[in-house]
Amino acid sequence: MTKELGSTLAKSVRRAKAKQPQKNTLDTQQDSVSEKSNFELPLPPIPSRRVWPD
Amino acid sequence: MLTQVFSVANQKGGTGKTTLSMNLAAGLSQRGRTLIIDADPQGSAGQWAGLSSDERPFPVSVISISSNLGREVSRMRQDYQYLVIDCPPTLETGVAQSAMSVSDKIFVPVLPSPVDLWASVRLADAIEQIKIYNTKLKAYILVNQLEPRNAMSKGMAQALAEFDIPALQSGLRRRAVYRSSALEGMSVYCMGKRGQSAAQEMELLIEEILAS
Numbered sequence: 001m002t003k004e005l006g007s008t009l010a011k012s013v014r015r016a017k018a019k020q021p022q023k024n025t026l027d028t029q030q031d032s033v034s035e036k037s038n039f040e041l042p043l044p045p046i047p048s049r050r051v052w053p054d
Numbered sequence: 055m056l057t058q059v060f061s062v063a064n065q066k067g068g069t070g071k072t073t074l075s076m077n078l079a080a081g082l083s084q085r086g087r088t089l090i091i092d093a094d095p096q097g098s099a100g101q102w103a104g105l106s107s108d109e110r111p112f113p114v115s116v117i118s119i120s121s122n123l124g125r126e127v128s129r130m131r132q133d134y135q136y137l138v139i140d141c142p143p144t145l146e147t148g149v150a151q152s153a154m155s156v157s158d159k160i161f162v163p164v165l166p167s168p169v170d171l172w173a174s175v176r177l178a179d180a181i182e183q184i185k186i187y188n189t190k191l192k193a194y195i196l197v198n199q200l201e202p203r204n205a206m207s208k209g210m211a212q213a214l215a216e217f218d219i220p221a222l223q224s225g226l227r228r229r230a231v232y233r234s235s236a237l238e239g240m241s242v243y244c245m246g247k248r249g250q251s252a253a254q255e256m257e258l259l260i261e262e263i264l265a266s
Contacts, residue, residue: 005205006212009168013216016172020179 057131060263061157063141063150066173069163070198072098073232075140077252078161079114080241081260086135090116093123093149094142105239112239114138123152145180154184157191159263162219163198163226166207171214178219194266196259197225222266224259226252 062075075090076099082088092099103112119126123139130137139157141150154160162177164170174195181193195214200207214221226232231252235242242249242256 003209003212006209009171009206009209009213010216012168013171013175013213016175017216020175 057134057137058159059127059131059137059139059157061139061141061150061153061160062163063154063160063177064162064164064174065143065145065150065177066170067143069143069165069170070226070232071143071163072102072140073236074161074163074196074198074226075099075138076102076112076114076236077232077241077243077256078260078263079136079138080112080243081253081256082136082138083114084243085260085264087133088114088136088138089130089134090114091123091127091130091137091139091153092116092118093120093139093153095120096142099140102236102239105237107239110240110244113241113244120149123149124156127156145176151180151184154181154191155188157188159266160191160193161222161263162193162195164195164214165199166197166201166204166210174217178217181219192266193219194263195219195221197221199228200225201228222259222262224255224262226255226259 060078062071062078064071072094079088079090090099090103097118099116100118103114103116106112120142127137127139139153141153145151160181162174164174181191185191185193195217197207197210197214200210202208211221229252231242231245231249235245235249238245242252245252
């Protein structure tokens with residue numbers, strides 16, 4: 001029964017994947033980001049500050 | 055110091071993002087300096103820590119950030135070994151994507167239910183797109199609120215194989231102590247005997263996460 005349920009679950013995930021739009025809202029082009037979006041590209045890491053002993 | 059940034063994300067609400075973030079951070083704080091970044095406007099992580107008493111404060115500080123997340127995380131990398139970002143339950147504002155773009159690893163808590171699995175499909179797609187420019191990013195599904203005797207929980211492995219994101223071996227069981235620890239502003243690590251089993255499974259999870 002578990003096997004059957006697992007296979008039904010798996011089938012439902014495949015169906016959900018197939019229904020996904022080809023392109024979602026994550027396009028990084030500026031004009032495709034919604035007005036409310038706070039999405040920002042990551043900044044390069046800041047090099048750590050050296051701490052000198054007193 | 056090599057800082058690791060972990061995001062806990064799922065655009066579906068109620069999957070246990072905050073519970074995982076808080077307990078994950080509590081466990082990590084035993085290994086190195088840790089900070090929780092509450093990127094969810096609902097502010098649940100902050101509320102959780104706010105319920106702790108002065109005598110027994112939550113072992114990890116929580117700061118709330120929803121804008122300039124990338125800049126803030128870059129700055130905090132200097133001071134902490136682990137940063138845990140509790141993401142909002144939406145992909146619409148871009149905050150979750152910002153968090154993922156500065157993370158080393160993303161954990162997607164999923165409940166053993168069809169609706170939760172379907173909802174995670176879109177997030178899996180979003181993660182694939184973030185990986186295009188954050189090439190070091192690793193993502194993992196974590197099954198939360200497992201009930202070992204429940205047929206749905208048992209059937210999860212087969213369904214998870216359909217995702218491009220691997221699932222962690224360690225799952226978290228459905229336990230009342232996760233909820234009661236929130237109410238007391240504590241992690242399961244501080245819940246004494248009541249939290250013992252939960253703390254043990256958190257430790258297994260953290261070991262797997264750090265080795266992944």
